[in-house]
Amino acid sequence: MRTLFHSIPHTHPLYYVALLATVAAGIGILALLQALPTRLRRPLIALVTFLGGLYYAAEFFIPTGWGVHKGVDGNFLSPYFDKVANISSVLGSFSIGLGVFSLIGMHLRIASRRRESWGFSLMLLISFVAMTIFTLLNEYAGKSVVIPSVAGHSSITNHDIYVVLFNGGLASLDSAMFALIGFFIISASYRAFRIRSVEATLLMASAIIVMLGQVTLGSWLTGGLPSHGPLAFFRFENMSEYILVHLNAPAQRAVTFGLALGVLATSLRLWLSLERGLYFDQE
Amino acid sequence: MSADYLHHLLLPKLLLGAIGTIAILSLVFRENKLYRLFEHVFLGLATGYGLATTWTQVLRPKWWDPMVGGGEWIWILAAPLGLMFYGVYTKKFAWMARLIFGLYFGLAAGTVFQGFAEEYVPQIRASFKPLIAHGAVTAAMAVNNWIFVIILICVLVYFFFAFEQNSAVIKRSASAGRVMLMIAFGAIFGSTIMIREALLIDRIRFLLIEWLQLGHIFR
Amino acid sequence: MDNNVWQKLQSIDPRALYVVVLVMISASIVLPGLTLPIIPGQQSKDAFNAVVKAANTPGSKFMLVSGWWSASTRGENDPQTRAILTHLMRLHVPFGVLSFDPQNPQLMDNIETSLAQKYGYVYGRDYINFGYQVAPAQTLKGIVTNMKGTLKTDWHSKPLETFPVMANVNSIKDVAAVIDITPVSSLDAWLGLVVQKYHTPFIYVPTAVMAPEGYPYRDSGQVAGIVIGVKGAGDYETLLGVKMQGTQVSTALSMVYALIILLVIVGNIGYHGARRAAALQAAGEGRGQS
Structure with missing residues (x-):
């Protein structure tokens, strides 16, 4: 098998023969799959799902030392982690087009048919094209001049435009989008946090202590208390640390145990194609 | 206002960032067209960046270069397999997308089995604390x-x-x-x-x- | 008190609140002298000491810095990254940056480049940026046994074998510590798939919202220290003896917290006052009828 997939220098004619043969084989496989009877599709999907998980599951359960020389870590499947990672990365990267096609397709339709707010869709398309082009140009021709120097001003290169688009555009806008939530938290705290029960009181008390323990204001408020001794416990930063380490941690661990068992069970069901629902029951 | 300060204020990187930030944050006072404009610009930039980066940092070094420069012809198989994702756009080939998604479900499940014991056994062990x-x-x-x-x-x-x-x-x-x-x-x-x-x-x-x-x- | 007062206490225009918060933040950032001293928390101290210990253990000093963040959480992750990388460069520790978000390599590069100039770090000799990785779980499993085979190139597609910093780094065995700077739940991936095999020290640098879930792992010793959000960045800067963004925003954070606590109290006073007034009014009407 290693000889069969041995690399061939791209200057050799056999390389192109192998390439074309593999493309033909790939298309042939797809045609064969499409020609399969419909009733065989779900079992085939289940088989592929099982094979997908089999490598990692088998590598985990097969004892260390099987099929390898003495002193080597792992078993005969362990040396292929990097190859599986590369195949997963490459195949997964091909799916980038899914989101791109959907978004760009939708806005292309709006812009081309001059529907409501088509101007915004046009701007989206322009920014998409600009960012794509200048990110690629930055990588492969970053120093190439786009606008030569004029009247004492320095020239503008692909890299300069990329920096404006990334740092000034994408990064700033991304940060600002999430910064909006800061405002809404303030109005939510004011309008929605009503203490109506014992549990709500405990929740707010715990939140306030942890909040004050996280900021310099809390340290300043209880700064008069000694930093050692029994009274030191009542400094906000110490109370906050106590809540997080001794009260929050065991609760989080218990939740983690429950989640872990749930994730394990769901993973097993996914691997063995036992899941049911709208997606899994499709023909 | 000195010329240097004005020049600094008008630096494209900073000016675009500032106008964009103010436009986005203006939403809290009222929905407005400037916000919607920059929202759309952000979406376009993010999509374009994701696409370009996927090529420059993943597909090119891990697929294209080994296939073309390294002579590893078998990598061409990734193209028809990767195209299976796009079966979702057609009724006829939609089931093929489920085939490749199934592969990734399996891979994800496999990594859960790999990581379960390593992550949670120390948690269980650490729960048995000395009580005396x-x-x-x-x-x-x-x-x-x-x-x-x-x-x-x-x-x-x-x-x-x-x-x-x-x-x-x-x-x-x-x-x-x-x-x-x-x-x-x-x-x-x-x-x-x-x-x-x-x-x-x-x-x-x-x-x-x-x-x-x-x-x-x-x- | 008139019921109107209680209702008014509960219905302050949110836009007025936004203006107040903007003014408070602006004043605390711009005006000098409005600073309160930072007392580093125990978790930050543990993380700091863990990095120092890893840098002083015999053998490879190479550290892996993992970044899952994008500009959306830059407010917390950027100061954390600056503090951590400042520390690594001061300790003369070689490091590699592994990214799991498309924006992260460029954001990390912005920070690396600015700090490298200050500390005389040279790309390729002292540090490297591995670039964006798709399929995080599979990639992390791959670097356990074969880092060069899994990652292959740096973020500009140059083979890893050509970089002096990677000369003796082949797998996770050659990594002195892993520092994970993240806004997502990445603990499972690192702890389950990578660090437990050779007990590589793991320092967790999450945004504040992810921090509470790190405490059980701190308790079990799987995590050597936690640098929590922008507060942790400020702590780390204090331990380093520098004043960067983490320190600069600490006062602003205090003022916003004070405002939020005040608003919660005012809102609840209005709510309970209105309830009590309504109950009294109902009782009065009932007596009147009878």
Whole structure:
């Protein structure tokens, strides 16, 4: 098998023969799959799902030392982690087009048919094209001049435009989008946090202590208390640390145990194609 | 206003960032066209960047270069297999997309099996804490350990849905677990506020210090 | 008190609140002298000491810095990254940056480049940026046994074998510590798939909202220290003896927290006052009828 997939220098004619043969084989496989009877599709999907998980599951359960020389870590499947990672990365990267096609397709339709707010869709398309082009140009021709120097001003290169688009555009806008939530938290705290029960009181008390323990204001408020001794416990930063380490941690661990068992069970069901629902029951 | 300051204010990178930030933050006062414009620009930039980066940092070094420069012809098989994702856009080939998604479900499940023992066995081991003050374990540590174990058991009992919680002991433990969860959620809520406000403060800082350089005036 | 007062306490225009918060933040950032001293927390101290210990253990000093963040959480993760990388460069520790978000390599590069100039770090000799990785779980599993085979190139597609910093780094065995700077739940991936095999020290640098879930792992010793959000960045800067963004925003954060606590109290006073007034009014009407 290693000889069969041995690399061939791209200057050799056999390389192109192998390439074309593999493309033909790939298309042939797809045609064969499409020609399969419909009733065989779900079992085939289940088989592929099982094979997908089999490598990692088998590598985990097969004892260390099987099929390898003495002193080597792992078993005969362990040396292929990097190859599986590369195949997963490459195949997964091909799916980038899914989101791109959907978004760009939708806005292309709006812009081309001059529907409501088509101007915004046009701007989206322009920014998409600009960012794509200048990110690629930055990588492969970053120093190439786009606008030569004029009247004492320095020239503008692909890299300069990329920096404006990334740092000034994408990064700033991304940060600002999430910064909006800061405002809404303030109005939510004011309008929605009503203490109506014992549990709500405990929740707010715990939140306030942890909040004050996280900021310099809390340290300043209880700064008069000694930093050692029994009274030191009542400094906000110490109370906050106590809540997080001794009260929050065991609760989080218990939740983690429950989640872990749930994730394990769901993973097993996914691997063995036992899941049911709208997606899994499709023909 | 000096020429240098004006030049700094008008630097494209900073000016675009500042106008964009103000446009996005203006949403809290009122929905407006400037916000919608920059929202669309952001979407376009993010999509374009994701696409270009996937090529430059993943597909090119891990697929194209080994296939073309390294002579590894077998990598061409990734193209028809990768095209299977796009079967979702057609009725006829939609099932093929489920084939390749199934492969990734399997891979994800496999990595869960790999990581489960390594991650959770130390957690289980660490839950068995010394409860009696002896040797290196002081009285204060023993008290804290009791609190830890009691909270852990009560919260675990709260999440037991496999049987009916009829016994008084179980019911009270579950109630205590619920109370302890409120304290934990309070801690999470307190932490959530920090991140949200930190993001807002960062943007204000960008506008006032990096763009307008107001920090210099008052120092 | 008139019921109107209680209702008014509960219905302050949110836009007025936004203006107040903007003014408070602006004042605390711009005006000098409005600073309160930072007292580093125990978790930050543990993380700091863990990095120092890893840098002083015999053998490879190479550290892996993993970044899952994008500009959306830059307010917390950027100061954390600056503090951590400042520390690594001061300790003369070689490091590699592994990214799991498309924006992260460029954001990390912005920070690396600015700090490298200050500390005389040279790309390729002292540090490297591995670029964006798709399929995080599979990639992390791959670097356990074969880092060069899994990652292959740096973020500009140059083979890893050509970089002096990677000369003796072949797998996770050659990594002195892993520092994970993240806004997502990445603990499972690192702890389950990578660090437990050779007990590589793991320092967790999450945004504040992810921090509480790190405490059980801190308790079990799987995590050597936690640098929590922008507060942790400020702590770390204090331990380093520098004043960067983490320190600069600490006062602003305090003022916003004070405002939020005040608003919660005011809102609840209005709510309970209105309830009490309504109950009294109902009782009065009932007596009147009878």
